[in-house]
Amino acid sequence: MRDILDAIMAAEGASDPAKELAAVAGLAVPESYRGVVVRADEVEVFDGMATREKDPRKSLHVQEVPTPELGPGEALVAVMASAINYNTVWTSIFEPVSTFSFLKKYGKLSDLTRRHDLPYHVVGSDAAGVVLRVGAGVTKWKPGDEVVAHCLSVELEDPAGHDDTLLDPQQRIWGFETNFGGLAELAVVKSNQLMPKPAHLSWEEAASPGLVNSTAYRQLVSHHGAAMKQGDVVLIWGASGGLGGYATQLALHGGAIPVCVVSSPEKAELCRRMGAELVIDRTEFTFWQDEQTQDTGEWRRFGARIRELTGGEDPDIVFEHPGRETFGASVYVAKRGGTVVTCASTSGFMHQFDNRYLWMNVKRIIGSHFANYREAWEANRLIALGRIHPTVSRTYPLEQTGQAAYEVHRNAHQGKVGVRCLAPVDGLGVRDRALRERHEPAINRFRGH
Template sequence: MFSPPPPPAEERDVHKILEAIQSDEASAGDVAALELPESYRAAFVSKDEVDMFEGLSSRDKDPRQSLHVDEVAMPELGPGEAVVAVMASAINYNTVWTSIFEPVSTFGFLERYGRLSELTRRHDLPYHVVGSDLAGVVLRTGPGVTKWKPGDRVVAHCLSVELEGPDGHNDTMLDTEQRIWGFETNFGGLADVALVKANQLMPKPEHLTWEEAASPGLVNCTAYRQLVSKNGGDMKQGDNVLIWGASGGLGGFATQYALNGGATPVCVVSNEEKEKIARSMGAELIINRSAEDYRFWNEEGTQQDPKEWKRLGARIRELTGGEDIDIVFEHPGRETFGASVFVTRKGGTITTCASTSGYMHEYDNRYLWMNLKRIISSHFANYRESWEANRLIAKGKIHPTLSRTYPLAEVGQAALDVHHNAHQGKVGVLCLAPEEGLGVRDEEMRATHLEAINRFRGV
């Protein structure tokens, strides 16, 4: 009888890793004894293709052409680091930016990081393994790691810091060498294996599947800092919170945090399906901007219409019983920022963490300075904030917003969905996990929250 040739050693090693992870009998020692493959499957962009979309509009740039899935070399494990077997990951907008090489090529980030030390030089490669989320299992830890061991089931936040200078020791986001893992560093989470700093790791919520546990990561922590933390909006009970894109990746968590914290979300959505999602989370005050046809800019995109700001403000007061907005959860940027500044109450706060519709914001400064409003910049989250955000997921107080999951081989299509906003909530990616629905250890807790966990599914 014909026997097919054995698979390459790397595939056999990965298969053994997956077998150990899926076994309830594998000990920490068993996992530690597994051979690491010399190479592993990963999604990456190539340095020699950074000009491939030259002359095209952003909309026409296709991540399916630039994101490759192939074998890459296993990086050397350094002090304070961990190698993690990635069961699942997710798509964030930073992967879209990387894949279309906007606003700049991320290879500049890798080159600068590579000049920092002999250890960081590993990151400066002609390919960039992307991805800033993961759920998986620790395979190896480097010298100096005491909190985590092989076999631990983990998720990772995406803050990478060196903390050798004083700046980051009150708030690690202020470290002079602060970076976003998988965007400004290499060896990200859209792969079968990832390299992280051990202080990125957090316990996996055990009532969730691998793909559900991977999906909150970046956006959940970002929303927590931007809205809840004292470093952001410092939200309190009773606050009126205007949330743009309230059923999206970021906004879906902001809506949950507002409701969970006793605030009143005023949810801006773009269609009836997204309105239904917001209402299913418990939100009552909804503005469907498409149905109400808000046009903050003229057709040329060169001038804003203050009458539209006033119309939005009047609509908000109609919903809130005459009250203005205490905190605006801003991330669209140029398209909405003028309106956000206008509708905020005197002494209120506009928090901003992104500019997906454009970076060059324009607003009428009279409404800011004469009414003592504040604009607060917010970027991801520090380890403490990330830990608290993950803890709320693990306790079932906040839930994933996963709507769809792709296999790693189709990561380009997953990124295209996010690029064209053809999705709800978060889009997940299966890496080592052979199928959806694996990884749950607390079935009793899961049953309690199943409807909320699946809220974004199938929409």
């Protein structure tokens, strides 16, 4: 592993980085590597505890694991950096189910997938790094390529997946429903998960948008999502967060009018630094009277606040991801004929809403789950062009991944929390200095928050 890192580091400041990186093709692949894992014999460690009390620092371990055999259509990547997503939090607290059930099911699919059914799960659904090896049949990528990975894993042996790959019956999220994820020194991905690393970004910056930027792109921009157009009023929950930070940028750059919902003055300031003008303090509203009863009066007050900011307009699109806590309000405030597009449910999966406001006002609810390869590629292209920027606020070394996940679990973070895997320090991997200089303030606006 030291030789691999040395070869990658040789590209720093080199006149021809690609030539230096190509040397990895001649290096031996290590028999093992360090990865962040949860262990099957610990799935009951948090039994009886409330969700908020469960601590990822107790269940996420950095340990040496064997390097898996590379299969056809796959690539082995030396991971320089990764990032924390909420699915890693779910994995670490074994909610809503243990991810070992996913690995066991996947392992039954074929001789090749049997590799994933192990007593440990290497987690992580983001990665930026360098291709070390490619499997049989891979022609687009070669050793030495600088890449980022999106997290959609598909088999595409069923016709259902060939219009939209998210309809593939064997669609999975890499590093969550598969093994050998990105929070590690090495990762195994399918070659159709790979995309070019944005040349003006560091490793940790390039690793951070993959899951959340692609998810937000499909939710808002794609015809599979809300098909956002210029002038649309878009209500964005958690607008300065890992997912919402990209939704806010996509709305602004797509000519829409974001209404940003945040929970602190600091988060409101981050939205304004992105260019958003309309911001609502989430803490001013309490949508539940108790565990069973929502406060419809608060829905109305919330809707009135939105109209006050927009000059009387209701949201054309509501960008939903908190779930249970906010969903009733989201359905209520969407305009007549409007759309609530939802992914995830960080505050709870069992949503309740008053269906009268949906059917009588011909509103739509669209479920959206990550993105297909085309959508992820287009979202990454916007990053590479400097139109959309990373939202990294802080990074941790691989050894402190548990602490990074703990902060995301406790919502004690802004934007995205990065993890350095092989990268020894922040700031490495930048190849296009001129493009970076043009966007440096925007690239760094979340840093230190």
